[in-house]
Amino acid sequence: MLIGQMKFAIFPLGFLAMLAAIGRGGDLDVPISGLVVDLDATRGLTLEDGDRVASWRSQAPTQEPVDFIKRDQGRDQAGSGRPTLRKDIGALNGQPALVFCQQELVCLDEDRFDRLTTGSGHTWVAIVAPHPQRVGLKNVNSFFGNLRNSENYEGLWACFDDDNTVWWGARNGITFGRFDENNPKLRGPVLEAGAFRLVAGRMAAGAGTVALELFLDAASPLGRTEITVNPAANPSRMAVGQERDAIQHPGVESFDGEIARLLLWDRPLTDAELDLTVRRLRAIYFPKPANHL
Numbered sequence: 001m002l003i004g005q006m007k008f009a010i011f012p013l014g015f016l017a018m019l020a021a022i023g024r025g026g027d028l029d030v031p032i033s034g035l036v037v038d039l040d041a042t043r044g045l046t047l048e049d050g051d052r053v054a055s056w057r058s059q060a061p062t063q064e065p066v067d068f069i070k071r072d073q074g075r076d077q078a079g080s081g082r083p084t085l086r087k088d089i090g091a092l093n094g095q096p097a098l099v100f101c102q103q104e105l106v107c108l109d110e111d112r113f114d115r116l117t118t119g120s121g122h123t124w125v126a127i128v129a130p131h132p133q134r135v136g137l138k139n140v141n142s143f144f145g146n147l148r149n150s151e152n153y154e155g156l157w158a159c160f161d162d163d164n165t166v167w168w169g170a171r172n173g174i175t176f177g178r179f180d181e182n183n184p185k186l187r188g189p190v191l192e193a194g195a196f197r198l199v200a201g202r203m204a205a206g207a208g209t210v211a212l213e214l215f216l217d218a219a220s221p222l223g224r225t226e227i228t229v230n231p232a233a234n235p236s237r238m239a240v241g242q243e244r245d246a247i248q249h250p251g252v253e254s255f256d257g258e259i260a261r262l263l264l265w266d267r268p269l270t271d272a273e274l275d276l277t278v279r280r281l282r283a284i285y286f287p288k289p290a291n292h293l
Helices: 013-020 271-285
Strands: 022-025 028-031 035-040 045-048 052-057 067-069 084-089 095-101 122-130 141-145 155-160 165-171 186-190 197-203 209-216 223-228 256-265
Touching: 028 271, 052 084, 122 141, 122 155, 122 271, 141 256, 155 197, 165 197, 165 209, 165 223, 186 209, 186 223, 197 271, 256 271
Parallel strands: none
Antiparallel strands: 022 028, 035 256, 045 052, 052 067, 084 095, 095 256, 122 197, 122 256, 141 155, 155 165, 165 186, 197 209, 209 223
16 A cells, blocks of 8 residues: 555464574574574585684674584594595586595584473474485494484484485484484485585474475475484584494484585474575576476
């Protein structure tokens, strides 16, 4: 409507609330409420020996910075667990990425991310490219996770099978098992080695049985499953490039590939928020139309 020279647009209240919650994390305007990790290959890096990454600091606007650092414990050669920074990647609109080859960076805060699978729900979004996977634990090549190191291995993990089928899941610690109703595996398609894609997962908040969803290049779910929330579960340290702080066998369950961005919220984003985030990331990393976008 027009009053004098002023124009007023009427928006739904939910949309206005979403806009009010959007803030700037690094170069990205996204919902900042609940944003607990923003690992961006353009910033927050500590490099050693040229292009080897010793630590990666989250750019999320939290009160205390979150650092993911090199972890030598369990390795035969000190420093061999450091990923490599690769710059000016044409397929990413000139953006950089970290290259992982059986390597990992670990947040040493044991309890920081426990709530993600014990009631708060969560959303994660990654710009990731798999490489051919090496021999390790069959079909477990994790690009991040915080599984427990013992007992029933509760937590979350995002992975590739050996043939680069992308998948993710959560484990509630109620039973032990590779995959069952308490340890679901939400599978996507086989991804081309060396090709960057936007992959995301969302776990609903609440008690009882909640939904897990998988997304690929868009905010429409590619797959869906369910899991029972266990508030007493006690996940372990969060690792990037690995399913957990695997000091007993570092590199065995890690992923070979590249990560340009990893964002993590300690709540499920709404459909509108997730759509906004996907569009913002695509504008930065994939501004030109591609066959899979």
